[in-house]
Amino acid sequence: MEDPPIEECEHDDINKTEQDTQMEESKQNNKDVEVAPALIAVHPTQNSVAVSVGSDLRVFNVPEDCAVTLVDESGGASHNDSIRAIKYGANGKLFVSAGDDKLVKVWSTESWRCISTVYSEKRVSALAVSNDGLHVCFADKFGVVWVVDLPGVDGSEAPLNRKAVPLLGHYCSIITSLEFSPDGRFIVSADRDFKIRVTVFPKKPLDGAHEIQSFCLGHKEFVSCLAFICTPDYLQGILVSGSGDSTVRMWDVISGSLLDTCEVGAKAEQLKFDTSEANCSTVTDICTIPDCTLIAVAIQSLQGIMLLSCNLPSETLSVVKVVSIVGENFIPTSLGSSISGGLLWMVTGASKLSGSDHSSLSRVKVISGFRKSSPDSLEQEPVVLGDCEIPGGAKLLEKLQGSISIDEKVFLAAAEAVKTAMCNLLIKKQYSVEKRECRKRTRNDKKMR
Amino acid sequence: MLENKANPTINKSTGLPRKRFYRARAHSNPLSDSHFPIPLSPSHVDYSLHYPQLFPSSDQINGSKIQFADIGCGFGGLLISLSTLFPETLMIGMELRDKVTEYVKERISRLRVANPGQYQNISVVRTNSMKYIPNYFEKGQLSKMFFLFPDPHFKEKNHRRRVISPHLLHEYAYVLQVGGIIYTITDVEELGEWMKSCLENHPMFEALSLEELEADPAVKLLSTATEEGQKVARNGGQTFQAVYRRIVPAS
Numbered sequence: 001m002e003d004p005p006i007e008e009c010e011h012d013d014i015n016k017t018e019q020d021t022q023m024e025e026s027k028q029n030n031k032d033v034e035v036a037p038a039l040i041a042v043h044p045t046q047n048s049v050a051v052s053v054g055s056d057l058r059v060f061n062v063p064e065d066c067a068v069t070l071v072d073e074s075g076g077a078s079h080n081d082s083i084r085a086i087k088y089g090a091n092g093k094l095f096v097s098a099g100d101d102k103l104v105k106v107w108s109t110e111s112w113r114c115i116s117t118v119y120s121e122k123r124v125s126a127l128a129v130s131n132d133g134l135h136v137c138f139a140d141k142f143g144v145v146w147v148v149d150l151p152g153v154d155g156s157e158a159p160l161n162r163k164a165v166p167l168l169g170h171y172c173s174i175i176t177s178l179e180f181s182p183d184g185r186f187i188v189s190a191d192r193d194f195k196i197r198v199t200v201f202p203k204k205p206l207d208g209a210h211e212i213q214s215f216c217l218g219h220k221e222f223v224s225c226l227a228f229i230c231t232p233d234y235l236q237g238i239l240v241s242g243s244g245d246s247t248v249r250m251w252d253v254i255s256g257s258l259l260d261t262c263e264v265g266a267k268a269e270q271l272k273f274d275t276s277e278a279n280c281s282t283v284t285d286i287c288t289i290p291d292c293t294l295i296a297v298a299i300q301s302l303q304g305i306m307l308l309s310c311n312l313p314s315e316t317l318s319v320v321k322v323v324s325i326v327g328e329n330f331i332p333t334s335l336g337s338s339i340s341g342g343l344l345w346m347v348t349g350a351s352k353l354s355g356s357d358h359s360s361l362s363r364v365k366v367i368s369g370f371r372k373s374s375p376d377s378l379e380q381e382p383v384v385l386g387d388c389e390i391p392g393g394a395k396l397l398e399k400l401q402g403s404i405s406i407d408e409k410v411f412l413a414a415a416e417a418v419k420t421a422m423c424n425l426l427i428k429k430q431y432s433v434e435k436r437e438c439r440k441r442t443r444n445d446k447k448m449r
Numbered sequence: 450m451l452e453n454k455a456n457p458t459i460n461k462s463t464g465l466p467r468k469r470f471y472r473a474r475a476h477s478n479p480l481s482d483s484h485f486p487i488p489l490s491p492s493h494v495d496y497s498l499h500y501p502q503l504f505p506s507s508d509q510i511n512g513s514k515i516q517f518a519d520i521g522c523g524f525g526g527l528l529i530s531l532s533t534l535f536p537e538t539l540m541i542g543m544e545l546r547d548k549v550t551e552y553v554k555e556r557i558s559r560l561r562v563a564n565p566g567q568y569q570n571i572s573v574v575r576t577n578s579m580k581y582i583p584n585y586f587e588k589g590q591l592s593k594m595f596f597l598f599p600d601p602h603f604k605e606k607n608h609r610r611r612v613i614s615p616h617l618l619h620e621y622a623y624v625l626q627v628g629g630i631i632y633t634i635t636d637v638e639e640l641g642e643w644m645k646s647c648l649e650n651h652p653m654f655e656a657l658s659l660e661e662l663e664a665d666p667a668v669k670l671l672s673t674a675t676e677e678g679q680k681v682a683r684n685g686g687q688t689f690q691a692v693y694r695r696i697v698p699a700s
Contacts, residue, residue, distance in 0.1 A: 144616075169616035171579045193580060199619075208615070210652055210698065212623040215583040217490035256588075
């Protein structure tokens with residue numbers, strides 16, 4: 001009978017330390033989530049290439065072989081906090097950037113002046129530009145997709161600050177990706193709760209999008225990225241999505257049905273020599289090569305990219321090739337391609353890296369070998385271009401990377417940081433029963449005994 | 450379970466579960482990420498689990514699907530009344546609170562035993578209907594949706610937690626068939642105004658006429674079938690209902 005009192009004391013101590021560790025953990029989690037991956041976007045005709053790292057937006061003009069200076073009369077020439085999404089409009093006239101500073105900036109790609117700044121109530125997590133360039137949609141971390149109109153704006157007019165209105169909402173879920181279908185009929189939104197929603201994009205977007213076309217359900221983890229395959233035979237486009245469940249899936253947006261699933265994580269695992277790490281095969285980005293049925297996939301543990309081919313008549317996905325990058329620890333965080341270039345652009349990097357001498361990293365690489373003449377297969381082997389072979393060469397790299405050479409160790413630190421950030425943000429935390437009870441103690445509506 | 454051992458949670462005379470052993474707070478936070486299983490898609494909903502007599506195996510050879518959904522079904526009063534009124538229709542209740550869902554499960558199971566052949570068409574599932582309705586129902590699957598005495602979430606900052614809101618109505622319009630009906634009722638006047646205006650302003654819903662309301666047997670149940678409704682009647686309170694039909698929007 002002497003045991004119970006001693007046990008109680010011990011129990012109290014355990015509870016105290018649990019609470020302390022939780023406070024530390026949540027602080028660490030917040031810091032980890034602050035890390036922002038580097039993003040890349042390519043102009044539809046490869047007129048320019050843009051890279052964002054943290055709050056820094058860097059653009060290089062390829063034909064004129066010079067760095068671009070961004071002009072923004074209303075404020076700083078860049079963002080005040082991490083940029084979370086960048087995109088070129090399909091017609092090539094507009095470029096949009098947005099992120100944690102709750103600003104959506106619309107830039108003209110001719111003058112590179114900021115022609116419009118839109119204020120968001122919450123941090124922005126995804127962006128899309130309508131195919132006709134008249135509307136910009138952005139999504140916040142609370143699940144609301146906003147729309148703002150840009151009627152006939154060209155670079156010469158004064159910067160307009162228009163107000164955005166809500167278009168649709170995913171209830172309380174972080175929206176990770178937004179895409180318009182190639183024919184402009186639908187806007188597709190993907191979220192943290194494994195869902196992809198296809199909504200009819202109305203003729204008057206400012207009145208809201210009421211009609212949901214379908215839900216594409218089947219992913220078993222957060223959906224991280226969306227892309228449309230568009231070929232002359234399939235102008236309405238086929239949707240592909242990547243997810244934290246290590247798969248790439250193909251969908252029919254009209255009915256929402258799942259056409260095929262490709263277990264890219266499993267394939268990537270087969271290539272790894274070191275199997276000590278598990279569960280790191282999240283698909284981080286997908287990029288379709290225009291006019292082609294090839295899809296480039298970036299996976300968290302893969303140093304390089306995986307190429308998938310989509311067979312449209314049979315509606316199946318298959319792995320064609322894995323392009324490894326040797327000599328560097330290069331795990332892409334973002335992919336981009338242009339319509340005519342036949343090149344796949346990749347960037348790896350992150351910002352706000354803690355515990356490292358470098359606060360940010362960005363490294364650009366290019367793969368060539370995709371030609372219009374052979375949309376279904378690879379005529380020549382895809383080749384990772386050397387630094388001097390890429391368009392723009394050293395000048396482009398200096399502008400987009402900030403420097404030409406980068407320390408090896410920084411790559412690994414950046415890759416780890418990005419992995420942790422994505423995990424903390426998008427994967428639901430599983431708590432044990434004791435921990436959950438402990439967390440409930442800090443609720444302010446429950447009476448403390 | 451031994452016959453001699455009395456189960457305190459079950460009322461000895463009626464054989465039905467006692468509410469006092471299924472105590473739960475009236476409010477539940479729809480924003481919290483609770484851990485309960487969600488079907489991957491509507492085709493993954495296990496009908497044999499919910500309606501074992503009608504679906505003996507997991508294969509849905511029967512072909513019929515759930516048509517009525519009671520969102521926030523509470524202690525199950527409406528479902529039980531609807532079950533005998535529409536014996537050929539499959540219905541499901543959705544409830545966020547764990548204990549309350551357990552109570553309803555127990556209640557349905559005991560009713561099925563006491564009334565062979567009856568109450569086989571109703572069931573309950575613990576889920577967050579504000580997030581996961583598309584996981585349970587296909588496009589245009591439902592013909593009736595019920596929202597009886599939803600949580601008013603009085604504070605303006607909590608209005609986004611209300612189960613009827615402009616954005617959520619898009620999802621309800623998606624799962625309701627054209628011609629399907631949405632029933633709402635509350636005893637809180639401000640909430641009643643809110644729900645009515647959300648529905649009125651939504652292009653995919655139109656109000657039912659007085660004649661249609663009179664003719665609909667489900668309308669009469671709104672204020673009388675549930676425990677909440679009976680409590681309001683006992684206290685002589687007023688109720689505010691809004692019943693709308695899902696239509697094809699005029700383009």
